[in-house]
Amino acid sequence: MDMEQQSNVALLKEIAELLNEETDMDRMLKGAIWKLLNGSAFEAAWIFFIDSEGKHQLVAQANLPPALQKNDCRHLKKGGCWCVKRYHDADLEKASNIIACQRIENAMASAAEDSGGITHHATVPLQSGNERFGLLNIAAPDTQRFSKEELALLESVAFQIGSAIKRILLTKQEQELALVKERNRLARDLHDSVNQLLFSVTLTARGGSVMSEDPEIQETFRDIQHLTQEALNEMRALIWQLRPKGLETGLLEAIKGYAEMLGLAVELKVTGVVQLPSRTEETLFRIAQEALNNIRKHAGVSEVRLYMSMTPSDVLLVIKDEGHGFVVGEGLAIPSIGIQSMRDRAKAEGGTIDWSSEIGKGTEILIRIPY
Structure with missing residues (x-):
């Protein structure tokens, strides 16, 4: 040699x-x-x-x-x-x-x-x-x-x-599969324990309000029923976030299913057809989840419009409602609306997120992710 x-x-x-x-x-x-x-x-x-x-x-x-x-x-x-x-x-x-x-x-x-x-x-x-x-x-x-x-x-x-x-x-890939399995396990545990417990409390409160003849007690049971129902809705949303049902059949179907679970009607419009990477799909789904949660909690409407446009290099998702709207000033943080969370998710994939909103005229969110 x-x-x-x-x-x-x-x-x-x-x-x-x-x-x-x-x-x-x-x-x-x-x-x-x-x-x-x-x-x-x-x-x-x-x-x-x-x-x-x-x-x-x-x-x-x-x-x-x-x-x-x-x-x-x-x-x-x-x-x-x-x-x-x-x-x-x-x-x-x-x-x-x-x-x-x-x-x-x-x-x-x-x-x-x-x-x-x-x-x-x-x-x-x-x-x-x-x-x-x-x-x-x-x-x-x-x-x-x-x-x-x-x-x-x-x-x-x-x-x-x-x-x-x-x-x-x-x-x-093994790490991602392990993470999915852990999410599914936690989602099952929440569904089988906390979710069922909240449902039982809701039924008990409903029965208590009917059985009592005291107006104050009836009002107390109705308050308990209302709060428990809200907690139940939040728990179902959390389970969806841990295990997004429908994502295996497509991003839009998953978003539509989540919106329906929240009681929102969705109008969809798609331009361009392309198979998105699974990581891009999940990022868009998580951002859409946060946006839909905000609409249900803050917008005061039951309808939302989604537009998706795809090019050979990136995908644009627009989420629009005609609700109450909000104003965000420079440096003003609004944690309840989750803007920073959505921005962080988009940035992690090399994408951007912008929004426009005006009091009384609704909100429009624009998410662009390269793939």
Whole structure:
């Protein structure tokens, strides 16, 4: 074994140790490509995740020249290129030299910044078994073609990264399943214990008001019945939040079912049809839950209008009522309306939420989430 082979074996061992220890996807990807650059002749690297429709996402990059870093790596994030197309068409199976890169050419043509001598790159698919995730691209100054040995090293690193991606995704999936199971368990416990107890108190109070002839006692029982019914409604809403029934059959059906449970009639209008990721669906459902709860408690109406518009990059959900409305001044917090909770959920997914409201003229909430 020559010195170069020994060096590559040591590098692969070092990368493997990092991949085995890391549990965070971003840290794992960035750490792996930095170790690859530090232990090889490659000087720049970037990773694309690519979905089933060929849409790519820049998820990691290291030591890019200024021309490629310009405007938050705009030339890497936008537009098409040969390697992504080949990957999507299933024509890219191993590490390959790219003869011409449209992204690098566009960056060099439009940027006054230094390209670092990078004009070409090599690419290799990231996969685990039959499951594919994206591409690992590497480049070096004044290099148009990489050697067979360098491409072999690239393939070995890509294999390791692909296996680590699969492991992290499986771990995350197991954690999400465990969370769903715990939510379902808690929802069952609440339904079987507290929910049934509140229902029994409601029936007892109703019976007490009928049996007594004292007006004050009757009024007391009616108050108890009213408060217990309110608590029962809150408990049913909490159970829905823990275990959203209907979400498995679609986001809109789940929102409609929750609204009906609250006694609200919903008018729906949808533009565009697309299968949303489950995480995006749940985020929109949780925000809609909070909005519908607010409408039931504060708006003084029994009808609500929902508009959903979908594009290839994001989804817009509008929730509108013709109720009492409210006014929020700068820096004024209204915890009962839950605005901050909805804003936090949208922000966690890289989205935004805006609202407009006026006393006596209702409220309109606009939620936009990328996916």
